[in-house]
Amino acid sequence: MANDARDRIWRTVSRIPAGAVATYGQVAREARLGRRARMVGRALRALPNGSDIPWHRVVNARGEISLPAGSESASEQRSRLEDEGVEFIGGKIDLDRFRWRPSVDELLWGPPGE
Numbered sequence: 001m002a003n004d005a006r007d008r009i010w011r012t013v014s015r016i017p018a019g020a021v022a023t024y025g026q027v028a029r030e031a032r033l034g035r036r037a038r039m040v041g042r043a044l045r046a047l048p049n050g051s052d053i054p055w056h057r058v059v060n061a062r063g064e065i066s067l068p069a070g071s072e073s074a075s076e077q078r079s080r081l082e083d084e085g086v087e088f089i090g091g092k093i094d095l096d097r098f099r100w101r102p103s104v105d106e107l108l109w110g111p112p113g114e
Contacts, residue, residue, distance in 0.1 A: 005033060009043040016057040018084040020100040021093055023061045030102065041066070056080040057100070063093040 008031040015030075016022050022030070024037035033039060044055045056077040060066045067074035078088065086098050 005031070005036075005039060006043045006046060008032065009040050010047070010053050013044070013055060013058060014053050015102070016054055016100045018054075018057075019086060019098070021057050021059050021063075021081065021086060021095070021098050022100045023095070024058060024066075025061060026100070027058055037061075054080075057084075059093060063095045063098075064091060 009027060012027050012031040013022075024040040025035065027040045028034060028036045031040075040058065044058060047053055047055055065074050065077050067077060081093070082088070086093055
């Protein structure tokens, strides 16, 4: 994956506010990478240890955590989201309620600083 695409993904994920989530596909679209949801997953796996990018705010299109159920990483992701006020019902997040919606300015003019 090109560094430019990875950096765009990381910048996009950095814009997701606490208490909100985005899907892998949504992040790809916001990063202007079309339908490359899997690329988003690869970019998040490549985050350096200790990164402050909120990787835990990215979930799959069903509103579920994509990490292996019962894994330490899945537990950490769920815990972080719950600490931010995101609710799970039956292992899923209500995307209508918790999905990140960029501001109108961002939609019209692009992310801040770009």
